[in-house]
Amino acid sequence: MRVGVIGVRHASDALVTRLLQGGHSVAVYTGTRDSGNATTAPGGARQADTLADVCRGADVVLSHLHDDAMLLEVAQGANGVIASITGDTIHVALGLHRAKTIAQLGAAHAARDLRFVAAPVLLAAAVDVGETVVAAGPQAAVDALAPFFQALGLRVFPAGEKPEAASILALVHAGLVACAVEAMAEAFALVRKYGVDLHVMHDVITDGLFAGSDVYRRYGASLIDGAPGDGIDVTAARALQILDLVMAAADDAKVPLPSVDACRDRLLGAMAHGGGEYRWTVLNREQARASGLD
């Protein structure tokens, strides 16, 4: 397929490489070039100079952005995606965005008979199913994308026809992960104070009620030993951005989320102590610090 990728320099390289390996014809747009600093896409991909250029003739346009304002500008700005694609293209937003933003874009595309699918990637998934996108939009478009995603090694969780539903599901899922991590950090601080070996605690956690949960197993191990992993390697600063999106959805819907907020506060504390660029599991250290440990 002909795929246009709108991304952030270097951050989208892995995605572009996977697309090329899948045999797709790829064009990449990563914003204006810095003067004197040539921006080159991974070998084999065509560097596009404008949004119109990256959308031209594309079967799928992937917006791979972290920032809502950027996504709105890219999609709805002059000579942006909406102005440039045809009814044959599917515009996919792969990033995690505010539900409001996604709903707005869904409506804007639908108004022009253009196809828009929200397909945020989950923060963490199960190891045996791998990286997961939650995909929502016009049924035919989601169906058409399924083999495309699967060929990229992504598991697809279909979530109906409203794009913002995918956003809500991915954000709630991120909230669940955050709550589990904060709860474990608190549990570890408590038992450490009583002299418990955290490896014994981890064995107990992963044996009964939480047996089978890759989140508890992997994040628990990471909190104890610093082991890396998908979703775990997200920085504290980035995790805070994600939780801000969750809280924004909660604000819009008027839903108190005290557990998610507790994790968010721990992250803020971690960042206040210089941990912004560390893995977000550094909130464990923050909980320990708050407990007079270390």
Added chain:
Amino acid sequence: MKIGFVGLGRMGRGMAHRLLGGGHDLIVYDVVPGAAESLVAAGARAAASVEEVCQRRDVVVTMLVEDATVLDVVQRPHGMRDALPRGAVHLAMGTYGVDAVLTLMRVHEAAGQHLVAAPVLGRPDLAAQGQLGIVAAGRPQDVERCEPLLRLIGRRIFRAGDTPTLSTAIKLANNHLLGCALVAMAEGFSLAHKCGVPPQLLYDLFTTSGFDAPAYKGYGKTMVEEGYDTIGSPITVGLKDALLIRAAAEYAAVPMPSHNVYHDRLLGAVAHGDGARDQAVLAREQNRVAGIDRAPGATS
């Protein structure tokens, strides 16, 4: 071995049956008349008092709900302190708090007896099948003496160390994790609901994306179906344990903001008359604060 068993409630009865199945000399006691019936029919003796249940025993198991009860059983005149032979073991398997366990350690040591704290993980059906998880802590020689009993009762024994409070801390921390999972799910379901996302869809997502575990699958399903009157673990027991966790955290000076959220939601559930329902009813409490008022079973 000569074993005594105090506390034949939902968990204790199944556990005592497992010990009987191991061919041990078993005498049992419960304040509730008739609680021992099925065990007596299966070959156990019924004691008329705590004193009687301790006579010439190697090990006496307590499986009681409240700290106050186990402390009374031990400390009352002619209770365990007075009646348990010197050198015998009190195998304390209920979920007791730190303060209670420290008291028991002190009292038994002074009486020349030994304490093994071995709280269990699992529900009554697992107890009856001998499939509980057990976290055991105490002097190595005492834990070893109890091992044949623990193997009858449980599927897996976790050795926490030499001091009984080690297993107390682990058990309470594990209960805290469950409570936090419940309120996290409740918050997730309420946000999804208000955004027009079906709860079943959210459930299907998280149970296949990293949360494929009994805590999330079981309680999550109860939340989706609003089947709060099928009791796995009632709010009142959750609140009892939450208070023990709070006390453990206070004693150790550990702030636990997520646990506080769970505790507050438990109080809210009680305040709104849901105290006898399953802990999954915390989803209803979260819905209340989010302005979603639904009676159980409502489909709108």
